[in-house]
Amino acid sequence: MTQTIVIAEMNNNAVHPSTAELVSAAKTFGGEPTLVVPCTDANQASGAAGMGAGNIIAAKSGAFAHYDASGWASALDGVIPMGTIITGASPQSKDMAARLAARRNIPVVQDAVKIQEGKITSPVYSGKAMQTVSATGPVVISVRSNVFTPAEGGAMDHSVLAADGNVATAVQEFMARASERLDVSEANIVISGGRGMGSPDNFTHLEAIADTIGAAVGASRAAVDTWDAIPHSMQVGQTGKTVNPNLYIAVGISGAIQHLAGMRSSKYIVAINKDADAPIFQHADYGIVATWEEALPVLHESLKGMMD
Numbered sequence: 001m002t003q004t005i006v007i008a009e010m011n012n013n014a015v016h017p018s019t020a021e022l023v024s025a026a027k028t029f030g031g032e033p034t035l036v037v038p039c040t041d042a043n044q045a046s047g048a049a050g051m052g053a054g055n056i057i058a059a060k061s062g063a064f065a066h067y068d069a070s071g072w073a074s075a076l077d078g079v080i081p082m083g084t085i086i087t088g089a090s091p092q093s094k095d096m097a098a099r100l101a102a103r104r105n106i107p108v109v110q111d112a113v114k115i116q117e118g119k120i121t122s123p124v125y126s127g128k129a130m131q132t133v134s135a136t137g138p139v140v141i142s143v144r145s146n147v148f149t150p151a152e153g154g155a156m157d158h159s160v161l162a163a164d165g166n167v168a169t170a171v172q173e174f175m176a177r178a179s180e181r182l183d184v185s186e187a188n189i190v191i192s193g194g195r196g197m198g199s200p201d202n203f204t205h206l207e208a209i210a211d212t213i214g215a216a217v218g219a220s221r222a223a224v225d226t227w228d229a230i231p232h233s234m235q236v237g238q239t240g241k242t243v244n245p246n247l248y249i250a251v252g253i254s255g256a257i258q259h260l261a262g263m264r265s266s267k268y269i270v271a272i273n274k275d276a277d278a279p280i281f282q283h284a285d286y287g288i289v290a291t292w293e294e295a296l297p298v299l300h301e302s303l304k305g306m307m308d
């Protein structure tokens with residue numbers, strides 16, 4: 001049995017809760033995974049306590065102050081033991097996963113949505129097909145969020161290792177995220193609007209529902225490209241973010257293949273579209289053929305009732 005190592009998903013120098021899901025994924029290989037926390041201050045690793053790992057290593061390096069794919073990969077490569085490595089599937093983590101695999105000359109499987117008995121399943125061809133591979137030795141696997149139930153318990157303390165990163169690029173400016181709202185890639189529920197919303201101002205209707213049910217607000221590329229007020233950070237799809245929430249509500253979105261690529265693995269998909277022939281309905285678990293003007297107030301009221 002190869003050792004499994006989880007690299008903590010970091011957000012603003014804090015361990016992101018989805019890390020506990022990665023530990024669950026690692027446990028499918030058997031044994032007690034080692035959880036490595038890339039940090040600038042070892043205290044940041046205390047956020048990994050009780051996430052189910054057998055032991056926790058705070059990998060401390062100035063290289064982890066800002067994300068730099070090659071710097072992070074070189075710093076982590078120096079401290080991570082040999083074995084199968086599990087990372088998150090955020091764009092940064094996937095970038096790092098590929099670099100780590102290349103440094104170690106081992107395979108990489110991106111966007112895993114299932115790991116069972118050593119077999120790893122992930123979408124290919126923009127989600128049109130699924131592939132299942134088995135690894136005969138160490139492999140780097142990025143795992144989508146909301147797939148595994150978060151692990152609990154395990155190590156509470158961490159040891160500290162100094163990591164030496166070869167940072168190739170320097171961050172000149174760090175721009176805060178465009179909005180204080182929950183990011184689509186972090187949310188359990190996403191409600192997205194497309195060009196059918198008619199105007200960026202109408203996204204306030206989506207925001208109101210999002211606030212009621214604790215969802216993030218996303219958008220199609222047509223919405224993002226058409227309206228400056230809808231930032232690219234909200235875009236879901238092939239050239240936007242990949243989301244894997246329990247519930248994805250698509251409002252005024254046609255369901256083009258490039259949009260589906262970013263959300264079709266969502267557990268439940270609800271579509272609201274005035275066109276009964278819109279392709280999104282072929283992928284929706286529940287479809288409402290209506291304008292959003294008709295459907296959203298009713299939906300909002302009933303969701304409010306459920307949340308009370």
Ligand SMILES: Cc1cc2nc3c(=O)[nH]c(=O)nc-3n(C[C@H](O)[C@H](O)[C@H](O)COP(=O)(O)OP(=O)(O)OC[C@H]3O[C@@H](n4cnc5c(N)ncnc54)[C@H](O)[C@@H]3O)c2cc1C
Binds near residue numbers: 235
């Ligand atoms: C290389 C490439 C990459 C791409 N990447 C992405 C990507 O990452 N993400 C992405 O989303 N797209 C992407 N696209 C664009 C994609 O092909 C579609 O053009 C886009 O997804 C369409 O967005 P939409 O469904 O919001 O708009 P439209 O296609 O204009 O559809 C609007 C929908 O709203 C419905 N509607 C209209 N009014 C109402 C109303 N009042 N109430 C309810 N429904 C209404 C209409 O019936 C229609 O189905 C990419 C394209 C290319 C070529």
